Amino acid sequence: MxxxxxxxxxxxxxxxxxxxxxxxxxxxxxxxxxxxxxxxxxxxxxxxxxxxxxxxxxxxxxxxxxxxxxxxxxxxxxxxxxxxxxxxxxxxxxxxxxxxxxxxxxxxxxxxxxxxxxxxxxxxxxxxxxxxxxxxxxxxxxxxxxxxxxxxxxxxxxxxxxxxPLPDRGRRVWLHHGSSISHGSDATGPTTTWPALAASLGDVELINLGLAGSALLDPFTARAMRDTPADLISLKMGINLVNIDLMRLRAFTPAVHGFLDTIREGHPTTPLLVVSPILCPIHEDTPGPGAFDFSALSEGKLRFQATGDPAERAAGKLTLNVIREELSRIVEQRAADDPHLHYLDGRALYGEADFAELPLPDELHPDAATHRRIGERFAGLAFTANGAFTEDSV
Structure with a gap:
């Protein structure tokens, strides 16, 4: 050989x-x-x-x-x-x-x-x-x-x-945290996950903390981000909190504040973009927990379903729409004292028209074509024009 x-x-x-x-x-x-x-x-x-x-x-x-x-x-x-x-x-x-x-x-x-x-x-x-x-x-x-x-x-x-070793090319470092979608579930290769595509289009160095099933506002993840040198930071949060049914609204709001507070301890003026969930019809108004659809599994297919009761939203159960509304409110509240904090509605990356054209094959994760679309959309919204990650924002 x-x-x-x-x-x-x-x-x-x-x-x-x-x-x-x-x-x-x-x-x-x-x-x-x-x-x-x-x-x-x-x-x-x-x-x-x-x-x-x-x-x-x-x-x-x-x-x-x-x-x-x-x-x-x-x-x-x-x-x-x-x-x-x-x-x-x-x-x-x-x-x-x-x-x-x-x-x-x-x-x-x-x-x-x-x-x-x-x-x-x-x-x-x-x-x-x-x-x-x-x-x-x-x-x-x-x-x-x-x-x-x-x-x-x-x-x-x-x-x-x-x-x-490769000399430092002077490119900005983008630190991103999210769920399995950010991790790259169902992308065809490591450079075609949506964060990798967006990083290439934005000409930045990526550190991807997309953690499948594990974007849960864990304090240790916030501390890891606080202690990691970065020029740009984004958080995409929501879907795992719903499909694991981890917490209710009463816990969610202070947990988001705490996560952002911790990051700001290490990055007080770094552009910080909070991204709410992309469209996921099974959980838009239906709480978790999410579960495997075992009838589909018996046919050799992997598919997910929501098992919560929409009526439980009144008791504080989380859905994607509840999370989007609260994240938007939290960022608006904090931005009064934090001009480098920004919000992006995830449905601008993948919404109803996209779902009609490119449905989620397992009801939860985007396919390869959708990763490309999300990556291109994110780059267009974050790295250009008045985006949170333009050179002028740093």
Whole structure:
């Protein structure tokens, strides 16, 4: 396998990685985390642990003359009992900012999840190798975006020419937090999640704290954002609070204020954009909890449904419309003393007309075409004209 190249093995270190808040040394190599160890220690939830260890937005970046690159990784694949097989995670290769290759790594560990019983089973597997060859001659900037939805331990990096850390390009850093939609659920690759697309269009460096099932106003997430250097910050919140049925309106309002207060402790004047949920018809006026539609599962399809009673809104149960109204009110109230705080109604990114054209396949998550639409819409609304993230806003 290595006969054609004089391989140079370069240790994978923090200066070759972007988008991770922490790196854990494992028996095999390096595991990128999107929440710091102190945050992870404060919550034993398995869904959060899985989500934050999936490297959405995390990429290896370096400058090199190499024409061939190999990366050994140990992925963890998810298998849902009774559901269609999940495709292997995709690695995107960018050379000088342009997508020039895509590949997957076979093998790896397997995490089998039984949605009917809530049980999981882990089965260890072998390290695999990712190979990109025939790269252009000369010095170039290389980025390997890790799969957004597949836990990935980095084992070894080999090239046929030396590599060096990528110099700082002076681009602004955008720190974003949201749910599985921001994490990238159902996007086809790591550079086509809507935040990655928006970051490319806005010419910014992305740190994506989109955490599937885990955008829950957790104080440790707010502290992680407070302590992370950033030039632009956005929060997309709402859908997980409804579909997990975590809190009622009485708790929601002070939790939002507390989350924003904590971020402002570290970023007092940073442009901060609060984004309410995109349209999701099952939860617009129906509270959670959300649940798997097991009749669909029996047909091999993954679909979600709302199980709450709309009448419970009177008792403070949260729906997406309740959350949008309250977020708008909170931002308007705080903006009187915080001119760098902004609000964006998520239905401007994906609303009723979009749902009619591009429905949510599982009633909850956008497909690849919708990720592109949301990313382009966000870039247009946030990074241009009078958007919260224009150069004049900083």
């Amino acid at each position: 290595h006969t054609k190249h004089n391989w140079i093995t370069t240790p994978i270190t923090a200066d070759l990685l972007r988008g991770a808040l922490d790196l854990e040394r494992t028996a095999h190599g390096l595991l990128p985390h999107r929440l710091p160890a102190r945050a992870r220690a404060q919550c034993a939830d398995g869904q959060l642990a899985m989500a934050e260890a999936q490297p959405s937005g995390v990429r290896l970046v370096f400058r090199t003359r190499a024409t061939a690159v190999e990366l050994d990784t140990l992925p963890t694949k998810r298998v849902y009992v009774g559901a269609p097989p999940r495709p292997d995670g995709v690695y995107d290769l960018l050379v000088d900012g342009r997508l020039t290759g895509q590949a997957s790594v076979k093998g790896g560990n397997t995490l089998t999840i039984d949605l009917t019983t809530g049980t999981t089973e882990n089965r260890p597997g072998p390290v695999g190798t990712l190979s990109f060859t025939d790269l252009s001659e000369g010095v170039k900037d290389v980025e390997i975006w890790l799969p957004h939805n597949e836990t990935t331990e980095l084992v070894a990096l080999r090239t046929d020419a030396p590599v060096e």
